[in-house]
Structures are given as C-alpha cells and as structure tokens.
Amino acid sequence: MLHIATSWALWPALFAAGLAGAGFAFRTDAPLLWFNVVYLTIVIAIAVFERLMPYEREWLKHDGETLNDIAHTLLTKGGVQIAAAIGASAPMAIATVAQPAFASAAATWPDHWPLVLQVVLGLVIAEFGLYVAHRAAHEFLSLWRFHALHHSVERLWVVNTGRFHVVDSLFKIALSQIPLYLLGASLPVFLWISAVTAFIGLLTHCNMDVRTGPLDWVFSTPRLHRWHHSKVLAEGNTNYGENLVVWDQIFGTYFNPPRRPPADIGISGRIAEGFLAQLVQPFSAKGFRQILGRRHKPQVSSLSGKEEAVPE
Numbered sequence: 001m002l003h004i005a006t007s008w009a010l011w012p013a014l015f016a017a018g019l020a021g022a023g024f025a026f027r028t029d030a031p032l033l034w035f036n037v038v039y040l041t042i043v044i045a046i047a048v049f050e051r052l053m054p055y056e057r058e059w060l061k062h063d064g065e066t067l068n069d070i071a072h073t074l075l076t077k078g079g080v081q082i083a084a085a086i087g088a089s090a091p092m093a094i095a096t097v098a099q100p101a102f103a104s105a106a107a108t109w110p111d112h113w114p115l116v117l118q119v120v121l122g123l124v125i126a127e128f129g130l131y132v133a134h135r136a137a138h139e140f141l142s143l144w145r146f147h148a149l150h151h152s153v154e155r156l157w158v159v160n161t162g163r164f165h166v167v168d169s170l171f172k173i174a175l176s177q178i179p180l181y182l183l184g185a186s187l188p189v190f191l192w193i194s195a196v197t198a199f200i201g202l203l204t205h206c207n208m209d210v211r212t213g214p215l216d217w218v219f220s221t222p223r224l225h226r227w228h229h230s231k232v233l234a235e236g237n238t239n240y241g242e243n244l245v246v247w248d249q250i251f252g253t254y255f256n257p258p259r260r261p262p263a264d265i266g267i268s269g270r271i272a273e274g275f276l277a278q279l280v281q282p283f284s285a286k287g288f289r290q291i292l293g294r295r296h297k298p299q300v301s302s303l304s305g306k307e308e309a310v311p312e
C-alpha cells in the first residue's frame with residue numbers, strides 16, 4: 001500500500017518541491033546559486049528513491065559512464081548558466097540584434113497576463129522549438145550524429161539526464177528560446193521556464209518506480225521517455241516532448257501503449273570512450289560511421305538517423 005501511494009505521489013511531489021524551491025531561489029539575492037542548491041537537492045532525493053524503489057533493478061548497475069555524464073551536464077547546463085549569468089548567451093545575443101527588426105512582433109507578448117499564464121504560454125511556444133529540434137535530431141543523420149550520445153545510455157537514471165552533446169543542446173536552446181526573445185517575453189518567464197524544464201528533465205530520466213496516470217497526457221513523464229529510449233524504432237521515434245507532449249499529440253508522435261516500456265535500451269552504433277573523445281567524435285567521418293554503427297558510407301537518402309543506427 002505504502003509503495004503504491006508513494007509511486008503515485010513521487011512525481012507531483014518532487015516537481016512541486018522543485019518549483020517551490022525555485023520560487024524561493026528567485027526571491028534571494030543569489031538566485032542562480034540557490035537554484036543550483038535546490039536542483040542538487042532534488043537530484044539527491046531522486047537518487048535515494050531510485051535505490052529505495054527502482055523501476056528497473058538492472059539500471060542500478062554501474063555503466064562506467066557516470067563521470068562522462070556529469071561532464072556533459074556541466075558543459076551544457078553549466079555553460080548555459082554561466083553564459084546567461086553574464087548576459088551573453090547565444091539566444092540573447094541574437095535576439096539583441098534581431099529584436100529591433102521584429103519590433104512589432106516584440107510588442108505582442110501579453111505582459112499584462114498573470115505570470116503563471118505567461119509561463120504556460122511560454123512553455124507551449126518553447127516546446128514547439130524543442131519538439132522540432134528533437135524530432136529533427138532523430139530524422140536527419142547530420143543531427144543524429146550529435147543526439148546519439150544521449151541515446152547511447154543503457155540505463156536511465158537521474159545522473160544521465162544532462163548527457164547531451166553540447167551542439168545538440170545549443171541547437172535545442174536556440175530553437176526554443178529565440179522565439180520567446182523575439183516575442184518579448186520577460187526575464188521571470190524565462191526563469192520559470194528553465195525551472196520547469198530542469199525538474200521535469202530530472203524526473204523524465206529517473207529510475208524510480210513512479211505512476212503518472214493522466215499526467216502522461218500532458219507532461220513528458222518517465223514512462224513516456226522510457227519508450228523514447230527504446231531500441232525498437234517504432235517505439236523510439238516518438239514522444240519528442242521535453243516538458244509537455246502537446247506537440248506529440250498534435251503531430252501524431254505520441255506513444256503510450258498499455259504495457260511496460262522496455263528495459264533494454266540504447267543504440268547499435270558505438271559511442272567513443274571518454275568525455276573529450278565523445279565531444280569530437282561526431283565531427284570526423286570515422287567517428288560518424290562509428291556512431292551510425294556501420295562501416296561503409298551512410299546513405300544520403302535515409303530519413304531516419306536512428307533507423308541507420310539500429311542493426312538491420
């Protein structure tokens with residue numbers, strides 16, 4: 001009984017705790033510092049529950065990638081934070097140049113709405129960019145070469161949430177954030193969107209035995225994301241949403257059949273060993289072929305990068 005009650009409560013409780021912590025952090029004099037403290041606290045809480053009530057026991061085993069996962073997380077998330085803190089992130093710089101050209105569009109942001117509604121609107125708009133970027137990363141080899149790093153994991157747990165190639169991350173950030181800058185969304189909207197993204201992301205990858213029920217229709221939950229990591233193409237090329245699954249619902253890539261998502265995940269291509277090798281691998285022809293898991297040159301006509309990455 002306690003297990004069932006906890007498995008229903010965990011996702012909403014940890015998400016709410018993260019948002020409450022973010023709300024506290026944003027009111028302090030050092031919002032970034034306190035936000036990171038809250039983030040780390042939620043990471044630790046999830047890691048504890050992963051041991052207490054794992055979804056998949058096999059995923060508790062070490063895969064030798066933990067340090068690489070952390071390094072990629074620090075580079076992508078940490079780098080973005082530092083850039084944002086000094087006010088020089090790529091989207092910001094681009095928007096500063098582009099915004100005057102879109103002066104009328106910039107005036108369209110509904111600043112007079114209650115903040116919570118502005119954040120919801122911002123999440124839906126940002127999610128469209130995230131959806132396009134993520135789906136393209138699966139359907140074009142030129143982008144799959146960067147995204148494969150994320151799918152090379154054979155276990156899902158809180159620590160490999162941030163395992164993204166930095167190019168993959170920048171592409172996603174650009175497509176999701178630039179429209180908001182151009183529309184003139186204010187800083188609090190950006191802060192809250194990043195908070196929601198941070199905590200939903202942590203939960204998405206967790207190896208906790210959580211039940212999300214009707215939440216699966218709205219949010220990118222662990223259950224939906226486990227399907228996304230499936231080795232089976234028809235299952236894996238679905239559920240592209242990062243926070244919300246509204247665009248998956250609209251474009252027909254939503255996937256949530258009534259059976260257990262796979263525990264056997266990964267790709268057939270080979271990802272290099274070591275953080276730096278993983279960073280440079282997509283840039284060389286040899287590395288690209290290794291990622292695709294084939295020796296000869298890939299077919300240019302192929303539409304799905306993932307299709308190429310799974311053995312025939």
Ligand SMILES: [Zn+2]
Nearest residue numbers: 134138147228
């Ligand atoms: Zn993916």
Ligand SMILES: [Zn+2]
Nearest residue numbers: 150205225229
């Ligand atoms: Zn993932």
